[in-house]
Each structure stands twice: as structure tokens, then as C-alpha cells.
Amino acid sequence: MEEYGGGDLLSEAMGSAARVVVVEDCVEAPGAFVLHLLLKRALAGGGAAAFLALAQPFTHYDRILRKMGCNLSLHRRNERLHFFELQAFPGKQSFYYLMLFPDIIGSGAKDGAIADCFVRLYSEIQRVVEATRTGENAGQFTIMIDDVSLLEVAAHGSVDNVLDFLYYCVTLTSEMNCSLVILIHEDIYAVEENMGLLLHLRHIADLVVKAAPLSTGLAADVHGQLSVVNKGTFSEQRAKAQKVWSFHFKVKENSTDFFYPGSTMSKVSLNLFFTNLLAFKHSPQPSPLNFT
């Protein structure tokens, strides 16, 4: 029973080959929980991560991940998690912000200065990735950005600079065996003219995870629906696999439930559902839940 809970549907949908994952969300259905899950997973198997935080302070993530059973402070001390706090509250700029973005603070929004900041940020990430690779724990490395919309704000709205930076991060994924997870608020880019960043991200992505409110309206025990589109590359082995997934989610205090529409999440029916699922799996006829 436990093996089906805790976001297994999500990981099944995501597979393992995706290098660039773009998480799209909107105000009605924030997708931060996907990021938390992926961060936990990235750190779980001996892997390491670099987290570019623009939306929340470290303590926020620490608190949430602790409830999910993952001690971020510990990982940070062990240099498995490299936390780049890039927020800039007036008068309370973080260490990394001061280190990486001094030009922006000093000279306003000059294009060259912004580009320099991104070069610095990138080389810092590359240094971290290289250091992790040469160390003993040469596991999977994950770069996470929470979120790109705020990175664009930090770059004073210069989309080109943000894209240059992101493309450089993408090159790391193919050279250094790491993956990139990007959160973007889709509804900001709803207007045709400023679709640029979102469209570029969709082009870059191998896998798009999209959180949206329930299309049929509000429900007490469903918080929204998640669709996973596996765009897949040709190098990927499982080319025959299902490419598009859609299911519902419910964010709970210390985990998230993913389930197919129509199966409610009350304990009893959940049990029933999984018994049925098992029965289907063992029966000779094709399972209706596996669309292949």
C-alpha cells in the first residue's frame, strides 16, 4: 500500500530519463509541492542538488522538507545541497545576492552588468557541479530554480539574459550528467506578446509537468490536476512508453497523493482502489490504468 502512495504515479509518469523538467503552475494551483518532492528525491539516493531560491527563504524549505522526512540543514552541512538564496529584500540582501549581483545593486539595470551577474551565477553553479562530480559521491546532480519568473524580475525583465543563463544550465545537463528542474508561473505569460520565456522553456524541456485547478470545479478532497507530458528525445530508450499523463493530486501535510480521476482518496476507497489495481495487474486482460 505504501509503495503506491507518496507520489509514485508522478515518478512513474516522469520516468528517469528526463534531463530538463519544467514545472508550470498558476495561482489557483501552485506547483511548489512538485518541486519539494523532486528536491527530496534528488537528495534521497545519494544525489546532490543546487537550489536557486528566489521565492522563499531557506527556513521555509527546511520546514516543509523536514515534515516530508528530509533534513535540508543536514544536507546543506554535508555539502550535498548547495542553497543559493537569491532574494533581495531591501536592506536584507542575502550573502549570495551580494556576491553574485553587486553590479545590479550598484549600477542599476545595465544590460552588460546583468549579463555579468549571470555569468558569475553560472560559473558558481558549474564549480559546484564539478566539485560534486570529482568527489566520492558522484551521484545524480540536480539544479533547481524556484522560480524563473522571479529570476526574470531579478534580471530587470531582461528575458534574453535569463534565457542565456538557462541554456547554459541545459548544456551542463548533457555534459555533466545532471538534471535541471525549473518552476515557472504559467499564468503570468498568458498574454501573447510576452509568451517568449514560457515558449522557450517549453521548447527546452524534455518533460513538462503542469499543475492546474480541477477542470470540473472545486472538490473537497482533490486539490487540482497534474498533467505530465514526456516530450522525449530520441536518445531515450523507452520510446514506446506513454507520453501524456493526467491525474489528480491532493497536497497533504507531509506528502502528496496522486491518483487517477474517479478514485476518491478516502482511506476505505483507497484501499479498494489499490486492491482493484492489484487485481487488474495480475489478471490477464490489459489493465485499464495502463494506457499502453
Place this chain on the structure above:
Amino acid sequence: MAEAVVRYLRDGRLDGEHAPALALEGSLQCCSLAAGAMLHVTAALASQAAAGKAQARGLVVVAFDRSPEVYLEFMRRRGLDANALNRCVRILDCYTDPLGWKQKFQNQQHQENSTKQFSTNKENITVLRNVKDVNKMMYSITELGGGFEGEGKMYFSIAVDSISSLLRHASVPSVSGLLSNLRSHEQVSSIFWLIHSDLHEPKVPRAFECLSTMVACVEPALVDPVCVESPGSMSTLEQNYSKAKFIVRLKRRNGRVKHFYEDLYVEGNDVKFDSAHVSTEVNQSLVPKVQFNLELSEKERTDRANVVLPFEHQGKGEPIQIYDGRRSLPEGQRDPNLAPALVDEIAPKSGTAKGEIHYVRDSDDEQPDSDEDPDDDLDI
């Protein structure tokens, strides 16, 4: 027809003409398939060049979107060995370090750390570190193209993947300048490029289509009119990620444009084209294919012509009268000045119990059964 497209690229330029150019367009809905089509054309042309069947001695790939390894890997899977790859393929790597950031970083920590991870030691990959300089890029491309072995006049082909990434760094005029300069370069046998049409304003892909002799659009096999990029109908999306339409427009030298399309799908790690469904779209008549017959037979046509329409009472022995707009009454029998007398005369003639509508045609131009307002006053 991908084969025909590759054939045109293979045959290369004719004397006194610019090199043939192919613009490959894809949108987000089937983006990976467009990329697959690009890889297919690249690999097909490279193997033609390696076999010595093409006009070009080799192929220069300008790689923006994918790592050079992806191309080499794909060509290897298509049966090109390392020797052929080294001989016939050069890759200008604009993916790894397009702005020189990595070099800058390397210079910073120059010290003992000489792990040359980024300067690939492969002889057929050249890293370009400043893509903003379009002139330098052109110089690099022609330099790489001139490096193929062989005697006599040497031609080479160019693949640019993709223009969309190049356009982030350079303006539309400078990129089109680059392409048309390359097309007119005397050593270039053919050139083709990929463009993601939805990343730009509609006029940008158009501008590049004008530079090309062939346009191949990769379009989704199924179009869902309700939701284009929303996860509403999963089956549609699922279909579109595994199959697409490959629509080709070929511009002949005399200006004629040919259209055709075939299916494009992914099988395993490879891209396949299904030419069984090649449509002869242009040749077939415009009448849609239906179960029942929409055409008339000869007999039906004559029967139809013989039907006397209810208001078509004239012309059977009586003189045909045409209303000329000034006289409201039949002329010939009476002078219009004697109108009151005429009324008297008509009245007994048509004064039988049944009513009749007399209709006078406006002119001979008017078809008897036309839908037009017969006397211009109904305001239909």
C-alpha cells in the same frame, strides 16, 4: 516526401543558380518530431556524402539546440562509421559555449586544473564561443567546409539547427544575410535549417521561407480545435507526440510550387516516414470523396435542362419580353400612352378564377433559376 527533399539537397546546385535551400519548420505541438526530421535529413545527407553520391563532399552542422554528440550518435545509428564521420562531417558547436562563459570561467581558475572537459578533443567538432558575431560564424562555416578532402571543385552542405536559437543572439536581417550569403557562396552545394515557428512573430518564418527553395512543415497529425496546448484531450496529445504530418512545398525553378505530404513518426530511436499515405492532393478534384454520387450523368443533365420552371412561361410561341425598366406594361400591343385602355383589356383576359403571377425577366443575363432578387425590390 523526405526522400525527394534529400534528393534535391544531394543533387546540389546547378550552374548559374544559388544552392537549393530547405526550411524545416516545427512548432511546439510536435517539436521533438521536427527535431527528428532535422536529424533524419542531416543523417541522410551525410550518408549520401560519405557514399560519394552527393555533390557535396561533406556536411557542416551548425549545432545550437543539441549537443554535437547527439548528431554523431544519430549518424552512427544510421550506419556511418567513425571513419566516414571524420571524413564527411564537421560540427560547429554553438551549443556548448555560445557566449564564451565557460572559457571565461576556465581562465579564472586557470591554475593546475587542466581538465579540458569543454574543449572537445574530437577533430570534427569546433566550438564557437561568440555566436553574436555573425560574420565570424560565416567565416568559421566556410573554413570548416573548405577543409574536406578531395580534388577538383569542392562543394559542401550546411545544416543549421536551429535558426530560432541563432535569432536570440542576432537580428533577423543579419541572420537572413548570413543564409543568403551562404546560399550564394560558390562552394555551398545545399543548405537547410530548422526554425521553431511559434517562437517568433509570423513574419519571421515567412522571411526565411522566402530564402528557401523548399519548405517542409512538421504539423500535428490531429488538431484539436478546442484546446491547443492544454491537457484536455489526452489521446490527441498522445497521438501528436508520436506522429505528425510532414508537409513539403517544393519551389521549382520556373516558379511552380508543388505540395505534398507524408506521415512522420517515431519508431524506437529512429524517425520514419510513411510514404504509403503520400497524397496526390493536387491532382484530385475538389469534390470531396463521398459514398453517393454528386456528379450528374449526361442523361440527367439533359433532363434537367428540359424542365420548364413554373415561372418560365415565355418563349413558347410568344415573343420573349424583357423588362427594360421604364415601361411597366407589355409593349407591342399598345402604346404606353394608352395605359388606361390596356388595363381594361388585360382584366378580362386574366380575370379567371385562378390567380396568376406574370413575371418578366429583367434581362437575358439572368439565369431562369438564379437566386437573385428578380426585380430588385425585394431587398433580399
